[in-house]
Amino acid sequence: MRFDDIIIGGGLSGLLCGISLAETGRKCLIVSQGQSTLNFSSGALEFLACEEGVSYEQALKSLPGSHPYSKIGAEHLFVLRAEAAGLFERAGIPMRSDIRCNHWRITPLGVLKPVWMSLSEMTFFSKKDLPEKILVAGIKGFLDFNASFVASGLSEAGVDAKVCEVSVRELDELRDNASEFRSANLARALDGYAIDRLAEAINAESPEVDYILLPAVFGLENGKSVERMLSKLDKPAALIPTMAPSVPGIRLQKLLKKRFVALGGTFISGDNVISAEVNGGRIDSIRTERHGDTRFLAENVIFATGSFFSNGLKATPEEIFEPILHLDVDYSGSHGDWFNEDVYAVQPYLSFGVKTDDSLRVSLGGKTLENAWAVGQLLSGSLPLKSGCLGGVSVLSALYVAGQIKLAAQ
Ligand SMILES: Cc1cc2nc3c(=O)[nH]c(=O)nc-3n(C[C@H](O)[C@H](O)[C@H](O)COP(=O)(O)OP(=O)(O)OC[C@H]3O[C@@H](n4cnc5c(N)ncnc54)[C@H](O)[C@@H]3O)c2cc1C
Missing domain, CATH: 3.40.50 (Rossmann fold)
Structure with missing residues (x-):
C-alpha cells in the first residue's frame, strides 16, 4: 500500500500534521497504537509560560538553541500560530487564543495558569x-x-x-x-x-x-x-477541567480524527508500527504488528509517537532509545542523572527526545534521513513542564513539518 505521507502516532501532533497535509489533497496514513495524551489533557494548549504583559517574542529569546521553537524560529512560529487557529476552526473546534501573548485559565486547584489556546467553553x-x-x-x-x-x-x-x-x-x-x-x-x-x-x-x-x-x-x-x-x-x-479522563481532551481527539478521515485520510487504530526499512538515506516503508508482512510505502514518514508516556521513547537502566528504528536520541549521563529525586525539581528526562536538524529531520547512526521527521513530544530539548510549552510544541512542530513537505511537493 502506497501513501504520500505516513504518520506514526495519532495524538495531537500526528493528527494536526495529517490534517494539514490532507487539506492539500495528499494521501495520508496515520497508524496509532493506543490512547494519546490528549485524553488526559485539559483541553487548553500551552505555548510558553510567560507572565502577563510579556509577549511570546520576548519570551522566546530566553530559550536555548536546542529547543524546538528555536529551530523553527520566532517569525515562523508567529505564522504557524495563526495557521493553527484556522485549522482547529475548520475541524469544528472553536479555540480562543491571542496570537501574541497568554491568557489565563483556572485549574482544578483554582490556580490561574497561563495558556495559549483554550476551548471556547473554558x-x-x-x-x-x-x-x-x-x-x-x-x-x-x-x-x-x-x-x-x-x-x-x-x-x-x-x-x-x-x-x-x-x-x-x-x-x-x-x-x-x-x-x-x-x-x-x-x-x-x-x-x-x-x-x-x-x-x-x-x-x-x-x-x-x-x-x-x-x-x-x-x-x-x-x-x-x-x-x-x-x-x-x-x-x-x-x-x-476535571481529573482524567478529560472530556474536552477526548472530544478534541475525536473531532480531529473525524476531520482527518473526512479529508480522505486513512486512520489505523490499535496497531503498532514495529519496523521501518531504510535505503539510501530514506525510509522506504514501514511494517506494523497487525498487518504482518504488508509493507506500507510512503514519500515521507513522520514520527509523532510521543515521549515515554506513549512509548515513543523507552528506557532501560543502560540506555534510552526510540523503539521503531533506534533513531538517534539526545540524552546525556547515566541512569542516576536522568531524574531528580525531588519530584518538584526540573526532571532532566523530560528534555530527552530524538535528535533532529533545524528542519526537524531525524537521524540514524549520525546520518540525517532525507524523508523522515519528528514532531510533538518525541522531540528533544523542550523541558515542557519548566518552560510550559507542552501542547504548543506538538501543534507548531506538526504544522512546521507539514509546511515543509507541502512546499517541497509544489
Ligand atoms: C497527563 C498529561 C496531561 C497533559 N495535559 C496537557 C495540557 O493540559 N495542555 C497541554 O498543552 N499539554 C498537555 N500535555 C502535554 C501533551 O503531551 C501535549 O499537549 C500533546 O497532546 C502531545 O501530543 P503528541 O502527539 O506529541 O504525543 P502523544 O499524545 O503522546 O501521542 C503519541 C501517540 O503515538 C502513539 N504511538 C506511540 N508509539 C507508536 C507506534 N510504535 N506505533 C503506532 N503508534 C504509536 C501513541 O499510542 C499515542 O497515541 C499533557 C501530557 C500528559 C502526559
Missing part, C-alpha cells in the same frame, strides 16, 4: 479582569472535581468564591458505583433535559454572583451539550 481571563463573585458548582459525589479546592484557590487570588453541589436523577444510578462515577460517564448521562434541570439547580444557587464555574463533563462527541448547558445558565459561565 475561562479566558486576564489576571486584571477576574470576576468579583464566582459560584463554583460541583456535582454531588463526583470526586474528580472538588469545588472547594477551586474556590479556595480563587479566594487566594482575591475572588469572593462560593461553592454549591447539585445533581439530577439521571446521575443517581451511576453514583451507586464510585468507579462508574467518572467524567466520561457523566458526559454520557448529561444530555438534553438532564442538562436543563442541572442548569436550573445551579441557577437557584447563583442569584448574587457574577460568574459560574462548573466541571467539564459535557460533550464527549461534539460541543452541543456544552452550548446547551452554558446557554441555560443565568450568568456568564465557563467549564474547568
Whole structure:
C-alpha cells in the first residue's frame, strides 16, 4: 500500500500534521497504537509560560538553541500560530487564543495558569479582569472535581468564591458505583433535559454572583451539550477541567480524527508500527504488528509517537532509545542523572527526545534521513513542564513539518 505521507502516532501532533497535509489533497496514513495524551489533557494548549504583559517574542529569546521553537524560529512560529487557529476552526473546534501573548485559565486547584489556546467553553481571563463573585458548582459525589479546592484557590487570588453541589436523577444510578462515577460517564448521562434541570439547580444557587464555574463533563462527541448547558445558565459561565479522563481532551481527539478521515485520510487504530526499512538515506516503508508482512510505502514518514508516556521513547537502566528504528536520541549521563529525586525539581528526562536538524529531520547512526521527521513530544530539548510549552510544541512542530513537505511537493 502506497501513501504520500505516513504518520506514526495519532495524538495531537500526528493528527494536526495529517490534517494539514490532507487539506492539500495528499494521501495520508496515520497508524496509532493506543490512547494519546490528549485524553488526559485539559483541553487548553500551552505555548510558553510567560507572565502577563510579556509577549511570546520576548519570551522566546530566553530559550536555548536546542529547543524546538528555536529551530523553527520566532517569525515562523508567529505564522504557524495563526495557521493553527484556522485549522482547529475548520475541524469544528472553536479555540480562543491571542496570537501574541497568554491568557489565563483556572485549574482544578483554582490556580490561574497561563495558556495559549483554550476551548471556547473554558475561562479566558486576564489576571486584571477576574470576576468579583464566582459560584463554583460541583456535582454531588463526583470526586474528580472538588469545588472547594477551586474556590479556595480563587479566594487566594482575591475572588469572593462560593461553592454549591447539585445533581439530577439521571446521575443517581451511576453514583451507586464510585468507579462508574467518572467524567466520561457523566458526559454520557448529561444530555438534553438532564442538562436543563442541572442548569436550573445551579441557577437557584447563583442569584448574587457574577460568574459560574462548573466541571467539564459535557460533550464527549461534539460541543452541543456544552452550548446547551452554558446557554441555560443565568450568568456568564465557563467549564474547568476535571481529573482524567478529560472530556474536552477526548472530544478534541475525536473531532480531529473525524476531520482527518473526512479529508480522505486513512486512520489505523490499535496497531503498532514495529519496523521501518531504510535505503539510501530514506525510509522506504514501514511494517506494523497487525498487518504482518504488508509493507506500507510512503514519500515521507513522520514520527509523532510521543515521549515515554506513549512509548515513543523507552528506557532501560543502560540506555534510552526510540523503539521503531533506534533513531538517534539526545540524552546525556547515566541512569542516576536522568531524574531528580525531588519530584518538584526540573526532571532532566523530560528534555530527552530524538535528535533532529533545524528542519526537524531525524537521524540514524549520525546520518540525517532525507524523508523522515519528528514532531510533538518525541522531540528533544523542550523541558515542557519548566518552560510550559507542552501542547504548543506538538501543534507548531506538526504544522512546521507539514509546511515543509507541502512546499517541497509544489
Ligand atoms: C497527563 C498529561 C496531561 C497533559 N495535559 C496537557 C495540557 O493540559 N495542555 C497541554 O498543552 N499539554 C498537555 N500535555 C502535554 C501533551 O503531551 C501535549 O499537549 C500533546 O497532546 C502531545 O501530543 P503528541 O502527539 O506529541 O504525543 P502523544 O499524545 O503522546 O501521542 C503519541 C501517540 O503515538 C502513539 N504511538 C506511540 N508509539 C507508536 C507506534 N510504535 N506505533 C503506532 N503508534 C504509536 C501513541 O499510542 C499515542 O497515541 C499533557 C501530557 C500528559 C502526559
